[in-house]
Amino acid sequence: MADYDRREQLKKIHASRKSATYQKVDEAIQRLVRANVNINFNSVASEAGVAKATLYNNLELRDRIESLRQQQAKAPTSKQIKREMDDNNKDALIASLQRRIKKLDGENKELREQLKVAYAEVYKKI
CATH class of the missing domain: 1.20.5 (Single alpha-helices involved in coiled-coils or other helix-helix interfaces)
Structure with a gap:
């Protein structure tokens, strides 16, 4: 039991949850694009099954959603x-x-x- 490092274990759990969230959001965005649905924080959050706060707090996901939203706004x-x-x-x-x-x-x-x-x-x- 001396080899057990609680911090390392928590870091691994956090990393796995983070990657799962990224994957869920990515798949949700792909489904929304294929369905030609407006991409915004509400639609991505409900499609991915994550909280809007997660999308807002994660800068990478936030930038991606905002850029896709702007692209859709420009397209007539x-x-x-x-x-x-x-x-x-x-x-x-x-x-x-x-x-x-x-x-x-x-x-x-x-x-x-x-x-x-x-x-x-x-x-x-x-």
Whole structure:
């Protein structure tokens, strides 16, 4: 029993808990990124099953979460993109849709002509 060092044992336990916490937080962040969920202290804490205070007090985790949160804030969402659509984009979209309508109208007329010919052939056979 003389070889037992309580401080060393406590350091080992603390290191193992710390690495487990890092791993849980890392996996939680990866899941949130894949699910395209907002990354903030609340979402990471609830997903990882750790206290928010743990995330705030650990500078490495805190910096990582804050940088990911800033990256997501800079990336435009689909709603922002729709709002930012200006008149030129709208005009281009309208012109593209009008061309598509003309093309489909032409195909529709062609198919109607083919249908008339087919009806005529069926009528001749009767």
